[in-house]
Amino acid sequence: xxxxxxxxxxxxxxxxxxxxxxxxxxxxxxxxxxxxxxxxxxxxxxxxxxxxxxxxxxxxxxxxxxxxxxxxxxxxxxxxxxxxxxxxxxxxxxxxxxxxxxxxxxxxxxxxxxxxxxxxxxxxxxxxxxxxxxxxxxxxxxxxxxxxxxxxxxxxxxxxxxxxxxxxxxxxxxxxxxxxxxxxxxxxxxxxxxxxxxxxxxxxxxxxxxxxxxxxxxxxxxxxxxxxxxxxxxxxxxxxxxxxxxxxxxxxxxxxxxxxxxxxxxxxxxxxxxxxxxxxxxxxxxxxxxxxxxxxxxxxxxxxxxxxxxxxxxxxxxxxxxxxxxxxxxxxxxxxxxxxxxxxxxxxxxxxxxxxxxxxxxxxxxxxxxxxxxxxxxxxxxxxxxxxxxxxxxxxxxxxxxxxxxxxxxxxxxxxxxxxxxxxxxxxxxxxxxxxxxxxxxxxxxxxxxxxxxxxxxxxxxxxxxxxxxxxxxxx
Amino acid sequence: xxxxxxxxxxxxxxxxxxxxxxxxxxxxxxxxxxxxxxxxxxxxxxxxxxxxxxxxxxxxxxxxxxxxxxxxxxxxxxxxxxxxxxxxxxxxxxxxxxxxxxxxxxxxxxxxxxxxxxxxxxxxxxxxxxxxxxxxxxxxxxxxxxxxxxxxxxxxxxxxxxxxxxxxxxxxxxxxxxxxxxxxxxxxxxxxxxxxxxxxxxxxxxxxxxxxxxxxxxxxxxxxxxxxxxxxxxxxxxxxxxxxxxxxxxxxxxxxxxxxxxxxxxxxxxxxxxxxxxxxxxxxxxxxxxxxxxxxxxxxxxxxxxxxxxxxxxxxxxxxxxxxxxxxxxxxxxxxxxxxxxxxxxxxxxxxxxxxxxxxxxxxxxxxxxxxxxxxxxxxxxxxxxxxxxxxxxxxxxxxxxxxxxxxxxxxxxxxxxxxxxxxxxxxxxxxxxxxxxxxxxxxxxxxxxxxxxxxxxxxxxxxxxxxxxxxxxxx
Numbered sequence: 001x002x003x004x005x006x007x008x009x010x011x012x013x014x015x016x017x018x019x020x021x022x023x024x025x026x027x028x029x030x031x032x033x034x035x036x037x038x039x040x041x042x043x044x045x046x047x048x049x050x051x052x053x054x055x056x057x058x059x060x061x062x063x064x065x066x067x068x069x070x071x072x073x074x075x076x077x078x079x080x081x082x083x084x085x086x087x088x089x090x091x092x093x094x095x096x097x098x099x100x101x102x103x104x105x106x107x108x109x110x111x112x113x114x115x116x117x118x119x120x121x122x123x124x125x126x127x128x129x130x131x132x133x134x135x136x137x138x139x140x141x142x143x144x145x146x147x148x149x150x151x152x153x154x155x156x157x158x159x160x161x162x163x164x165x166x167x168x169x170x171x172x173x174x175x176x177x178x179x180x181x182x183x184x185x186x187x188x189x190x191x192x193x194x195x196x197x198x199x200x201x202x203x204x205x206x207x208x209x210x211x212x213x214x215x216x217x218x219x220x221x222x223x224x225x226x227x228x229x230x231x232x233x234x235x236x237x238x239x240x241x242x243x244x245x246x247x248x249x250x251x252x253x254x255x256x257x258x259x260x261x262x263x264x265x266x267x268x269x270x271x272x273x274x275x276x277x278x279x280x281x282x283x284x285x286x287x288x289x290x291x292x293x294x295x296x297x298x299x300x301x302x303x304x305x306x307x308x309x310x311x312x313x314x315x316x317x318x319x320x321x322x323x324x325x326x327x328x329x330x331x332x333x334x335x336x337x338x339x340x341x342x343x344x345x346x347x348x349x350x351x352x353x354x355x356x357x358x359x360x361x362x363x364x365x366x367x368x369x370x371x372x373x374x375x376x377x378x379x380x381x382x383x384x385x386x387x388x389x390x391x392x393x394x395x396x397x398x399x400x401x402x403x404x405x406x407x408x409x410x411x412x413x414x415x416x417x418x419x420x421x422x423x424x425x426x427x428x429x430x431x432x433x434x435x436x437x438x439x440x441x442x443x444x445x446x447x448x449x450x451x452x453x454x455x456x457x458x459x460x461x462x463x464x465x466x467x468x469x470x471x472x473x474x475x476x
Numbered sequence: 477x478x479x480x481x482x483x484x485x486x487x488x489x490x491x492x493x494x495x496x497x498x499x500x501x502x503x504x505x506x507x508x509x510x511x512x513x514x515x516x517x518x519x520x521x522x523x524x525x526x527x528x529x530x531x532x533x534x535x536x537x538x539x540x541x542x543x544x545x546x547x548x549x550x551x552x553x554x555x556x557x558x559x560x561x562x563x564x565x566x567x568x569x570x571x572x573x574x575x576x577x578x579x580x581x582x583x584x585x586x587x588x589x590x591x592x593x594x595x596x597x598x599x600x601x602x603x604x605x606x607x608x609x610x611x612x613x614x615x616x617x618x619x620x621x622x623x624x625x626x627x628x629x630x631x632x633x634x635x636x637x638x639x640x641x642x643x644x645x646x647x648x649x650x651x652x653x654x655x656x657x658x659x660x661x662x663x664x665x666x667x668x669x670x671x672x673x674x675x676x677x678x679x680x681x682x683x684x685x686x687x688x689x690x691x692x693x694x695x696x697x698x699x700x701x702x703x704x705x706x707x708x709x710x711x712x713x714x715x716x717x718x719x720x721x722x723x724x725x726x727x728x729x730x731x732x733x734x735x736x737x738x739x740x741x742x743x744x745x746x747x748x749x750x751x752x753x754x755x756x757x758x759x760x761x762x763x764x765x766x767x768x769x770x771x772x773x774x775x776x777x778x779x780x781x782x783x784x785x786x787x788x789x790x791x792x793x794x795x796x797x798x799x800x801x802x803x804x805x806x807x808x809x810x811x812x813x814x815x816x817x818x819x820x821x822x823x824x825x826x827x828x829x830x831x832x833x834x835x836x837x838x839x840x841x842x843x844x845x846x847x848x849x850x851x852x853x854x855x856x857x858x859x860x861x862x863x864x865x866x867x868x869x870x871x872x873x874x875x876x877x878x879x880x881x882x883x884x885x886x887x888x889x890x891x892x893x894x895x896x897x898x899x900x901x902x903x904x905x906x907x908x909x910x911x912x913x914x915x916x917x918x919x920x921x922x923x924x925x926x927x928x929x930x931x932x933x934x935x936x937x938x939x940x941x942x943x944x945x946x947x948x949x950x951x952x
């Protein structure tokens with residue numbers, strides 16, 4: 001046995017509860033979980049090359065950050081507190097238009113390190129040319145990634161279109177992106193830490209024919225389709241203009257045969273409850289990004305509602321500009337807190353439910369739950385050790401209830417994550433990265449951001465968002 | 477000069493914006509701010525006994541946690557995810573009834589250390605026999621406190637009353653509490669870090685005559701009245717029963733002459749917008765606890781709304797069971813995020829506005845803004861240094877906007893707080909406590925919590941809250 005993690009409270013997430021084991025142990029061998037259960041029945045510590053003392057801590061599956069665009073982390077602080085209609089085109093857009101590949105890699109590295117520092121072991125990365133981020137960021141760091149290649153047919157220059165003017169579709173652009181997505185399976189097919197997926201960006205940005213073609217490629221490879229679904233007014237108007245006044249994103253997806261168990265529907269805050277139920281009953285999974293949608297749209301995404309429909313549900317941090325962070329535990333807290341005020345019910349999305357969403361829920365939604373999201377013998381050893389004896393999380397008692405469970409969700413800063421293992425390899429030990437150099441990542445990102453903002457400053461000012469007013473008014 | 481903090485971005489909070497000074501410096505002498513302004517014009521570092529390099533960081537006024545009951549921190553994780561009607565009497569109550577003074581001190585120490593670790597320099601502590609917490613926790617730690625003595629006339633044993641049965645009032649109990657409050661001014665009158673205040677708990681728990689008597693004592697001493705105001709259904713029913721069907725908390729407070737600039741109205745989520753406006757126009761300040769009221773009631777308190785009325789507004793963390801934490805930066809983020817979804821407007825309560833509420837806003841509401849809440853020459857040197865070059869907060873650029881401002885609110889974990897000074901004394905240096913022993917505080921709290929839950933377990937189970945069901949159902 002390579003490693004024995006012993007003495008902690010296990011949250012195995014097996015079954016349909018948290019699978020709590022007091023004074024438990026996890027044995028790791030060849031990157032996989034060899035033993036999980038009571039410490040008293042575990043293999044002897046003397047049989048392990050290394051013993052990790054997890055007393056005063058929780059041992060649980062690595063967190064799953066199920067939907068992110070980490071390249072935008074370079075622009076953290078550059079787009080928030082603006083009207084929804086301005087966020088993309090007048091706040092983020094004028095900055096992101098000036099990023100180059102090295103900027104995007106530097107931003108992704110910052111965001112991924114932040115996510116891992118907070119306990120994420122699997123990240124679903126949604127990007128154009130996502131393979132570059134896999135090669136440059138994920139594989140060197142040893143972090144598991146669901147690599148979603150963005151596919152759309154809409155040329156970047158569409159700023160002069162009114163909201164009721166249809167986006168032009170350029171099929172060649174879409175086909176090139178589809179080819180890039182297909183190639184991910186060849187490039188990374190032998191890497192168990194990389195799960196390629198297709199990312200038809202949204203129904204207003206892809207033609208029906210290409211969407212169905214993408215779906216057939218996905219079916220062929222047993223892969224998922226991640227689609228931003230019903231994510232706002234702009235999309236709703238495009239769908240009406242293209243498909244008729246009665247059409248909605250979900251109704252068109254349904255007619256096109258896209259609603260099945262390969263569909264991963266992201267956001268969904270613009271769908272009606274009936275449409276959301278239809279997605280769930282059709283087999284689709286749902287990914288919610290509560291901090292992001294609250295920050296950008298002022299809306300609570302239907303995470304708790306989808307869970308009630310029995311659909312697999314995960315949570316993600318989306319992008320740093322707006323919500324600000326890539327911490328999955330913080331996202332769990334935000335999901336629970338926002339669900340309570342949305343439903344005017346303090347019992348909505350409880351702490352244990354939020355912890356399931358942040359682990360096994362995300363894994364199920366991403367289609368990787370056979371390997372990820374639970375502590376089970378024979379699965380990949382992606383797990384974390386989180387101290388519960390810190391100022392922010394104490395006191396942890398085991399009876400009459402495990403206070404560590406609510407405290408992990410409502411109290412943790414994320415910095416209580418002590419050890420992070422992916423496939424048995426320690427990425428983080430005692431809160432410090434084993435190989436990665438976070439200070440260098442911060443320095444590079446800061447230098448690149450300063451240069452980027454200088455390049456983009458005139459365009460950013462010219463776009464005249466509410467942020468520009470805030471600067472001129474002395475607020476920022 | 478004792479200390480020169482130099483090279484950071486200052487957020488002075490002077491004027492009605494953030495008072496940003498790039499590459500600024502703060503000089504501290506005899507516990508007070510001697511210089512604040514550009515580093516280039518500051519006294520020479522060689523004139524300072526100690527120089528703190530704040531490059532890559534923000535230097536700002538210490539955070540003000542404007543409403544808390546930290547003794548309950550011992551019960552963190554013991555009461556959440558239950559219906560509002562159960563939270564006090566069936567979840568928290570059966571546990572808190574078993575606490576003794578040493579438990580409450582241990583809980584308060586844990587909560588106060590957590591708050592200081594997250595950058596709070598002033599905490600408004602609301603407790604019965606608050607003087608004990610001042611003596612045992614605040615003064616030994618050197619943390620500034622607004623000490624609010626709880627005053628009510630309702631005996632503890634009222635569990636068998638139906639919701640429409642009036643609480644009995646015991647005037648003697650109220651008078652004893654008032655006397656304790658009065659004594660705070662003698663006990664701590666010569667300590668500049670202690671600001672006593674009166675805490676008539678809520679209108680349903682104090683008779684009109686006692687309330688007016690308390691107000692006259694407060695007026696005499698230039699002190700504030702902190703009143704939980706319109707905090708829920710149970711209170712509203714009691715007010716109707718006692719004062720008539722048309723009566724509400726705010727209407728009765730107004731008729732009794734309590735609405736003036738000595739009133740600090742806490743929560744206010746049960747008041748109508750017209751009543752809230754009346755409070756603000758009457759001179760009252762407002763304290764909101766967004767995480768707590770979201771967790772316990774599923775409601776967003778009217779923090780953003782009060783700000784629009786021009787009232788002084790602060791935020792507090794209330795108590796750990798429910799919201800979970802005592803981090804003022806986390807509370808600022810929660811206030812902003814919840815305000816956005818409440819108003820369905822992503823521009824509601826922006827990051828810079830939230831930072832003002834967490835500092836000068838709280839100080840104004842508590843009546844201590846002449847000394848606290850801004851960086852101004854001649855005021856007390858309560859200030860913090862927060863790194864903005866961490867994985868969670870980078871990149872910080874200064875142009876065309878200060879990304880550190882949104883990143884402090886939306887991105888920080890709270891653990892980026894590096895240095896904390898109160899009256900010029902360093903409580904925290906490089907993230908470590910100078911004198912206090914947080915591990916000992918955690919250990920004591922954990923031991924006491926374990927013993928407490930054992931003592932209280934039968935009563936807690938007997939109260940049969942939704943948490944008991946969750947345990948029996950295998951969730952906790």
